[in-house]
Every structure is written in structure tokens, then in C-alpha cells.
Amino acid sequence: MIYIIGSGFSGLTTAFILRKKYKNITVISPSKKERIKKSGTLLKYLLTFKGETKFNSNKVSNKISSIEKTIYKNCKFISSYQDGGLSNIWGGVLSNIYQFNLKKFPFKFNNLKKIENNYLNLEKLIFKKNFKMFNRSKKINENITLLNFNKKNSNVENLKKYLLAKKVNFKYDLYLKNIDHKRKKIVLYNLSHGRDVKLDYKKLYLAAGPINTAKIILNSFSNFKSLKLKETRHFFCIVKKKIKLRNIKYFKFEKNNLKFYSQLYNFKDIFKLFFNFKNVNIFKNFFIGQCYLDSKYSGYIEVKKKGKSNFLITGKQKKLFKKDISEKLTQFNNKNFDLKFYFPIFNSIGSSNHLGSSFPMSKKKGKFNTKLNGELYNFKDIYISDSSVLNDIDMQPITTFSLINILRMNSK
Ligand SMILES: Cc1cc2nc3c(=O)[nH]c(=O)nc-3n(C[C@H](O)[C@H](O)[C@H](O)COP(=O)(O)OP(=O)(O)OC[C@H]3O[C@@H](n4cnc5c(N)ncnc54)[C@H](O)[C@@H]3O)c2cc1C
Numbered sequence: 001m002i003y004i005i006g007s008g009f010s011g012l013t014t015a016f017i018l019r020k021k022y023k024n025i026t027v028i029s030p031s032k033k034e035r036i037k038k039s040g041t042l043l044k045y046l047l048t049f050k051g052e053t054k055f056n057s058n059k060v061s062n063k064i065s066s067i068e069k070t071i072y073k074n075c076k077f078i079s080s081y082q083d084g085g086l087s088n089i090w091g092g093v094l095s096n097i098y099q100f101n102l103k104k105f106p107f108k109f110n111n112l113k114k115i116e117n118n119y120l121n122l123e124k125l126i127f128k129k130n131f132k133m134f135n136r137s138k139k140i141n142e143n144i145t146l147l148n149f150n151k152k153n154s155n156v157e158n159l160k161k162y163l164l165a166k167k168v169n170f171k172y173d174l175y176l177k178n179i180d181h182k183r184k185k186i187v188l189y190n191l192s193h194g195r196d197v198k199l200d201y202k203k204l205y206l207a208a209g210p211i212n213t214a215k216i217i218l219n220s221f222s223n224f225k226s227l228k229l230k231e232t233r234h235f236f237c238i239v240k241k242k243i244k245l246r247n248i249k250y251f252k253f254e255k256n257n258l259k260f261y262s263q264l265y266n267f268k269d270i271f272k273l274f275f276n277f278k279n280v281n282i283f284k285n286f287f288i289g290q291c292y293l294d295s296k297y298s299g300y301i302e303v304k305k306k307g308k309s310n311f312l313i314t315g316k317q318k319k320l321f322k323k324d325i326s327e328k329l330t331q332f333n334n335k336n337f338d339l340k341f342y343f344p345i346f347n348s349i350g351s352s353n354h355l356g357s358s359f360p361m362s363k364k365k366g367k368f369n370t371k372l373n374g375e376l377y378n379f380k381d382i383y384i385s386d387s388s389v390l391n392d393i394d395m396q397p398i399t400t401f402s403l404i405n406i407l408r409m410n411s412k
Pocket of ligand 1: 005006008009010011028029030031078079080081082084085087090091092093094175207208210212213216352354386387397398400
């Protein structure tokens with residue numbers, strides 16, 4: 001049996017591409033889809049300073065927490081152990097292969113058009129809509145480039161229906177604890193009867209999201225003691241823009257080594273929603289900018305094994321980075337008239353949920369590297385199939401590019 005661990009975007013995209021090669025594919029998820037309010041979890045997350053906010057019912061969250069003890073320091077992130085994973089709560093902004101720095105990857109994207117078409121077929125299944133991938137961006141001044149992205153909130157339900165029709169199996173209530181590589185078995189905790197079960201695998205694809213994939217690897221192989229995950233650090237600020245830029249929503253900022261990507265949210269609508277203001281015209285040029293820093297400027301997350309079933313997950317910050325960014329933004333505001341950035345508020349490490357790069361692909365054998373198809377160098381038939389294998393975590397929305405990479409890794 002080919003097992004895929006995780007039923008989020010990564011797991012189902014892996015099943016989508018592998019079903020052409022293999023017949024016996026099973027996707028594993030710790031819980032079925034649950035009915036929980038997205039807004040409640042997001043509010044809880046906003047008010048949390050550190051730790052993992054689980055987008056699950058209390059019952060499932062408590063069961064998951066009881067499997068392994070995890071201590072969190074200086075970081076926060078959301079995870080979801082229900083069917084569909086974070087696709088049930090994500091923001092729906094679809095990025096674009098033409099906007100990524102492909103030079104950071106150890107292979108050539110020879111035929112972008114072919115990759116694009118393959119990905120658009122997948123998108124059509126997920127969103128039930130034909131999208132275009134815009135390969136043009138527009139520079140409005142030497143520091144700001146406007147981007148053209150699609151947005152559609154949808155989870156993986158449509159893709160799952162398609163996979164079921166193609167005879168892909170789904171198993172629930174199973175949480176992967178570790179891999180017995182010598183015997184080619186996986187050890188899973190059954191959440192409904194509370195006991196471990198073992199299953200034989202032919203090939204294993206880990207698509208549990210970068211933090212949980214790291215935990216599975218650390219639990220399975222004693223030569224890994226800790227793993228580092230890159231991120232794109234997050235900050236919010238108030239953005240003022242000129243009338244001529246009224247319709248811009250997504251843009252990239254680059255000046256003297258400071259790079260970030262930003263999405264703008266309507267300030268006017270937020271005030272209307274919370275304070276029931278009727279006439280809010282004074283806010284029409286003000287927006288809330290949700291900004292993602294380049295991974296060079298961001299910190300990183302370290303996942304460390306502590307004892308037999310304990311983990312320590314720590315956010316590590318780059319020195320002086322807040323002061324540096326605030327100063328650079330002030331300098332920029334003094335000279336620039338199209339867009340201005342005020343009051344940056346820095347969120348905890350990990351809170352962008354743009355994480356990964358813990359097992360970057362490489363042509364050279366390395367302990368922390370995978371082959372260009374995602375297979376771990378020293379552990380045959382174990383493939384990493386989520387954002388853990390990306391060679392860099394770009395500041396732009398991560399999901400589209402990660403899925404394109406999963407299609408690329410498995411298409412031969
Ligand atoms: C609030 C929010 C907004 C976002 N907005 C955007 C956006 O607008 N655009 C964008 O590109 N990205 C966005 N993202 C990021 C996006 O959600 C993720 O990149 C994407 O969903 C990751 O998919 P995944 O399948 O790799 O991981 P996940 O969705 O995390 O799926 C992991 C799966 O693995 C399972 N699992 C975990 N551990 C185990 C285990 N031990 N055993 C068995 N199964 C396990 C889980 O149950 C789950 O099914 C956002 C994220 C958040 C939190």
C-alpha cells in the first residue's frame with residue numbers, strides 16, 4: 001500500500017498526481033471533517049501569544065495533545081488535524097509561478113507552460129472555476145511592484161470527491177507516531193480506541209504540514225535531533241495609498257535589502273463591521289496591510305526532540321530586526337508619495353503560517369536533504385511531500401507554489 005499522511009492541500013495533491021502511477025493509495029487523517037467556526041479559531045489565535053492553536057473540536061485537540069507532550073517557546077501557529085487540514089481555514093489567495101524566484105531551486109523549470117497547465121487542471125478541480133495565471137506584474141515606482149493574484153476560498157472537498165471516484169482510499173482516526181523503516185511499517189495511534197496499530201507500507205509520503213512532518217521524522221530516526229524551519233515573518237501595518245492606486249490589493253516592496261509582500265484589507269469595511277459607522281469616507285485611502293517578510297529577514301522555528309515523546313518548538317528571532325524594519329519604513333515614507341506604511345506591529349514567529357524548507361531538495365546527498373523527487377537520501381521509499389521540501393519560503397502566498405512543486409516532483 002502507498003500511504004499518504006495528511007489530507008490537506010499537500011496530501012490530496014500528492015494523491016492526485018500519484019493515482020496515475022499507483023493503484024493502492026490510502027490517505028490518512030487523524031479526524032473526519034468537523035463543524036467548527038473559523039472566526040472563533042482565528043480570534044483565539046489572534047489573542048494567543050505562543051503555542052499551537054488547533055482548528056479542531058476540544059475532544060480531538062485534547063486527544064492529539066495527549067499523544068506527545070509539546071512545549072512551545074517564542075512562536076505561534078495554527079494547525080488542523082481534521083480532514084482537509086488548513087484548507088478549511090486558509091485565506092484563499094492564489095499566487096503565481098511567474099512571480100517566484102525559481103533560481104533558488106536546484107532544477108530547471110524548463111517548461112513553465114506545461115507545469116502551469118497541469119496546476120490549472122488541479123485548481124479547476126478544487127475551485128470549480130477556470131483561473132488564469134498572470135505572468136505580468138506592474139512596477140509603480142522603483143520600490144513597489146503590483147501583483148495580480150486570484151482569490152477564492154475553497155477547501156479540498158471537491159478534489160476529495162474526485163479522488164474517491166478514482167478509487168483513492170481514505171482512513172480516519174489515525175495519527176502517525178513514527179516509522180519503523182527497517183520493517184517498512186508505520187506506527188499509528190488510533191484515536192477512537194486509544195491503541196497503537198501497525199501498517200505495512202510500500203512507499204510513504206509525508207504531507208502532514210512542515211511542523212508535524214518534522215515531528216514524525218524526529219520520532220522515527222535517531223540521527224535527527226532537531227530540525228530548522230524557515231518562515232516569512234509577519235507584520236501588520238496601516239497603509240495609506242493614493243487615489244490612483246485605489247484598486248491595488250497585492251504588492252511587493254523592495255528597498256535596500258528590505259523585502260516584503262503585502263495584502264491590503266479595507267479599513268473602511270472593518271470599521272463598518274465593528275462600529276456600525278455609516279459614513280466612513282475619511283478612511284477611504286487607509287488600509288490594513290498584512291505583510292510577509294523575506295525569509296532572510298525572518299526568524300526560524302526549531303523543532304527539537306526532548307526525551308522519548310516530548311518536543312520543544314522554539315521561535316528564534318534575528319537580532320535588531322524590528323528596529324531595522326521600522327527605521328527603513330520611516331525612511332521610505334519620507335520620500336515616497338504613492339504608498340506609506342505606518343505603525344508596524346510584529347506578530348510572533350510562525351504566525352504567518354508560511355513555513356517549511358526543513359528538507360530542501362538537492363542533487364547532492366545530505367542528511368537534511370531530499371532528492372529532487374522528495375525522497376529522503378538515507379531512507380528509501382520515504383518521501384516528503386509538503387512545503388518542507390521547498391528550497392526557500394517565498395514571501396508570497398505559499399500554497400500555490402508548494403502544490404506546483406508537488407506536481408513537479410511526482411510527474412515523472
Ligand atoms: C489563517 C490562515 C490563512 C492562510 N491563508 C493563505 C492564503 O491566503 N494563501 C496561501 O497560499 N496560503 C495560506 N495559508 C497557508 C495554507 O493554509 C497552507 O499552506 C496549506 O493549507 C498547507 O497545506 P498542507 O496540506 O501542506 O498542510 P495542512 O493543511 O496543515 O495539512 C496537514 C494534514 O496532515 C495531517 N496530520 C498532521 N500530523 C499528522 C500525523 N502525525 N498523522 C497523521 N496525519 C497528520 C493533518 O490532520 C492534516 O490533514 C494560510 C494559513 C492560515 C492558517
